[in-house]
Amino acid sequence: MGQFEEITAEHENSFEVVLKKKLPLTGQLLNVWRLKRQRKFTVANSVQFYIYSEDKVPLEGSLQDLFVLCVQEPNMHGLYSVIIHAPVSPTHEMITAFEGFVDWDRNPLFPAAPGPFTDKFLRSICLKRGGMPPKEHPCEAYALEVDKAMSGQCEYDYKENGDHVRVAGLTLKDVNQVMATELTRVWMHTKMKQQMELSISNLATAGVFVNDDLAAFAMLSPAGLMNNVWTEEPFRRRGLAVKVLQTLSHSVAAMGCTPMAECTVTNDTSRQLLKKLGFTFVQETNWVTFKKA
Template identity: 25%
Template structure:
């Protein structure tokens, strides 16, 4: 599909401009961390074909978008899903999105990836949110020290390859919004590890296209064996060594994940929401 160079309120950012946009977003970290590192992984690794937009009055109006916002939607339309950043104290800028009738079809659902709750609250003046999932962003400022703990002799921590991605995607709880193809690209370009027990994939963790560490998944029969801390420690250190700030999105009710990442020095920074937005 043809990419639209200019909307009513936003303009397409050229690749040459992206480093300057990323530099501007640094002043708004941690709230801008997800968007900032999406630009970073795009420039470094091109794991997916994203299109970045800024407000026409950027940076005085510091709001930016990227399309698609996730890698799988019902109609595979690039403007069907979006990720939005603006400072939470400037949430009124979201009205530029809800009146953007060139880039968006305002009569159709909009699929929103994890976005600051203040932005979502403003969107809900125009849209009704369905299938809402809340996630708290936890950030690690200092990578954990190496551990002297060792895995049992029949357990291995292995760098994942493309042939492992079907099993990984099958376990991924958000496989409806992230396609298998993106995992196959991620594993080539970004850190990805699995725990194998007697040759069987028991647990996995992958750095995502937005710089976060995708939620760790463990097969039910291998849970509560302590494998997660080995995966999380290894990926946290490698993500940091590549120049990214490690972060994860944890559901508020997930006490086990919160406990694990807290042990590695992750701290809660803000709340995000993922949802399907339907026009009111």
């Protein structure tokens, strides 16, 4: 019977090589791995990686059977979360090991879980363990080639219809403006301000300021994805989301990460925006929140 073994310092370099060979499907995990190695997470041991192995010698199995879990505790929502990269056809032993590995008593979040894995295994396991359907948000994941991201503009100013427009990374003094946006009413959670501060201080962010007012912004989350792409209502239909994503993609690529973003399956506007910027489809994903009945 195999089990999930923690990736230790001894296997760090070879683990990164393995993740690179499975791109773009492992793009999110590779981003989190590189952020961890750059010490971008402020809580010690808050991010750990595990790989399924049948002989207690990680990284010697087939790439086709690569099964990796990344545990974040706390994650960006202050929750216990498990990021999954699973093989197309995991064995019964793999699924048994996965089910035994996850601490179901802590109501885990599975961010951007692969769609096929969710449909074939995760949903039914959640039902068995919790007795109620998990909360789901079906999405599509997209990635931008690093060279394309680096070719875009980073920080700049321009004039438009008499307005002074500045595109730049956010600073801690901008947190209150972020928290005052309509986004915080749409997508509010108890750790949101803390996440904003972490992303600004340690990760990557981008904002558009119109006459010093925050009009649009986005950030790289600790989950390795660019999220919270938001434009305030008075500033919409001015192409600001494009500028935010171009600038953020440049910053993410400069950190050695792959710009990755998601949109819900019903959000065609976001899908077309990502495609316009050169992002290509990676896979269907699903944000699954488990909770016991």
